[in-house]
Amino acid sequence: MSKKIDREGTFVGYALQSGVGETKANKFPQFVAKLTAVQEYDSESQAFIDIAGVEEVEITGYFVLFDKDAKPTLNAKQIKKAYPSWTGSIRELNDGDYSSFPVQFRVEENDYNDKKSMQVCWIDSVDAIPGGNVGKMDTAGVNAIEAKYASAIRELQGGDKPKTVPTIKPATKPVVPRIVTAPTPIAPGQSVQTGAVNPELLEAAKQGQLERATAAEYNALSPAEKKAFNKAKKLAATTKKATVQVPRIPPPSSVPAVEETGTASTQQELIDALDLPATCTKGEAWDACETNAHPDKALIIAEVWTKIAKELGGDFTIENNKAWPEVRNRVLEQIIDELPF
Numbered sequence: 001m002s003k004k005i006d007r008e009g010t011f012v013g014y015a016l017q018s019g020v021g022e023t024k025a026n027k028f029p030q031f032v033a034k035l036t037a038v039q040e041y042d043s044e045s046q047a048f049i050d051i052a053g054v055e056e057v058e059i060t061g062y063f064v065l066f067d068k069d070a071k072p073t074l075n076a077k078q079i080k081k082a083y084p085s086w087t088g089s090i091r092e093l094n095d096g097d098y099s100s101f102p103v104q105f106r107v108e109e110n111d112y113n114d115k116k117s118m119q120v121c122w123i124d125s126v127d128a129i130p131g132g133n134v135g136k137m138d139t140a141g142v143n144a145i146e147a148k149y150a151s152a153i154r155e156l157q158g159g160d161k162p163k164t165v166p167t168i169k170p171a172t173k174p175v176v177p178r179i180v181t182a183p184t185p186i187a188p189g190q191s192v193q194t195g196a197v198n199p200e201l202l203e204a205a206k207q208g209q210l211e212r213a214t215a216a217e218y219n220a221l222s223p224a225e226k227k228a229f230n231k232a233k234k235l236a237a238t239t240k241k242a243t244v245q246v247p248r249i250p251p252p253s254s255v256p257a258v259e260e261t262g263t264a265s266t267q268q269e270l271i272d273a274l275d276l277p278a279t280c281t282k283g284e285a286w287d288a289c290e291t292n293a294h295p296d297k298a299l300i301i302a303e304v305w306t307k308i309a310k311e312l313g314g315d316f317t318i319e320n321n322k323a324w325p326e327v328r329n330r331v332l333e334q335i336i337d338e339l340p341f
Contacts, residue, residue, distance in 0.1 A: 002058040002208065004299070005037065005118055010106045010130045012048055013037035013057070014202060017290050017298075020094035023064060031063040031079055031093055032295045035105055035120065036205050041130045048130075059107060060298055061120030065090070081125045099202065102126045210286055216302065217309045229314050267329045274332070278325065282315075285328035293335040304334050 005011070015033035023030055037057040039048040051057060063075035079093075080086055082103040086093060106122040146153065221229060270276070274292055277284075289301055308330045312318050318327060 002036065002205075002212070003056045005059045005107050006056045008108050008118070010041040010104065011035075011037035012039040012041075012102055012104050012126060014100070014102060014205070015098045016202075016205065018093075018096075018098050020065075020090055021295050023062075026068070028067070029065045029090060031061075031065060031075070033061045033063070033098070033123075034290070034298060035059055035061055035103075037105075038102075038201055038205075059118065059120055060295065061105060061123060062295070063120075063123060065093075075123070078123050081128070082123045084125070104128050104130070207283075210283060212302075214315050216306045217315050220306055220310055221314060225314065229316055233316055266333065270329055270332060270336075276325075276328070279322065280324050280328060282319070282324050282327075285324040285331075288328050289331045289335065292332055297335040301331065301335055304331050 013036050016036050018031065018033040021030055021032050022028065035058065037051060037059075040051045040054075041047070042049050063079060064073050065076045065079075067073055080088070083098055083101060086096070104124045104126050105120050106124075107118050108121045110117055110119040110121075218226065218229070271278075274288070276288060280288070286305070289305065290298070293301055305327070308327050309315060309318060312323055312327060313321075318324060
């Protein structure tokens with residue numbers, strides 16, 4: 001899989017998976033989006049540049065939607081800017097597929113209890129000015145504050161009668177940074193500002209995740225397992241008519257067998273609860289795991305996937321035995337906090 005973003009910056013990318021959850025402490029509703037960056041803002045050229053060759057492009061953002069007074073937060077308003085078609089419905093935000101809509105997001109370093117980490121601090125429309133602008137309160141908000149602190153304001157003005165507050169006009173027009181077209185736009189022939197969907201880039205991101213997971217599975221094999229795997233692969237390539245059934249590769253004697261993660265009845269309950277198909281490809285299995293993973297376990301999917309795939313004999317053996325549903329079910333048992341039944 002791709003690695004987590006390890007630097008501060010402003011990015012353009014897609015939310016390949018998203019949904020609505022709750023904060024642990026206060027149970028506030030929050031929008032959870034697993035973001036994959038495709039472009040990064042370069043302050044020197046004042047342009048977004050393509051980062052297709054960079055591994056550190058993924059990060060999960062958590063955006064609280066309502067505060068303790070049940071009022072929409074600034075995050076909710078920014079999500080509306082990022083996805084203008086969103087009507088404000090929580091069900092729509094939870095069930096909708098936003099993976100085809102490019103957005104802009106900012107990552108900053110967060111220091112909590114002497115532990116530093118990179119976090120998504122802002123989400124915005126794809127054509128927003130990088131760095132953001134200074135926000136101003138609307139007229140209703142200003143009037144409310146004036147009324148609440150009327151006595152204090154009169155004191156500052158030097159008397160009981162409020163003095164007329166002159167209108168302050170800026171001496172010069174604020175300078176707005178120039179946004180130039182990125183050297184490599186999101187889609188061929190289209191700029192970032194168009195908001196155009198690039199299905200090839202989206203599919204490439206998913207395919208890249210699968211390829212990296214496959215490579216991790218192979219690298220985790222012992223020399224003996226790699227030798228058996230390559231021999232079976234070569235035999236399958238030279239056989240045109242007969243289907244080669246590759247036996248499951250047992251773990252080396254020095255490595256203890258891993259305990260099974262669940263019973264057949266538990267897996268069937270899992271299939272019924274999530275309405276999972278009886279058969280699936282490797283890509284469909286991976287998508288099911290990412291879609292249904294608990295937000296706190298989104299970053300360990302690849303680790304669990306690699307371990308389960310190794311237990312079942314590796315990628316090639318699973319493919320020949322059409323055992324991707326088994327991989328999917330066993331991974332899901334470990335990345336869902338509480339089964340939905």
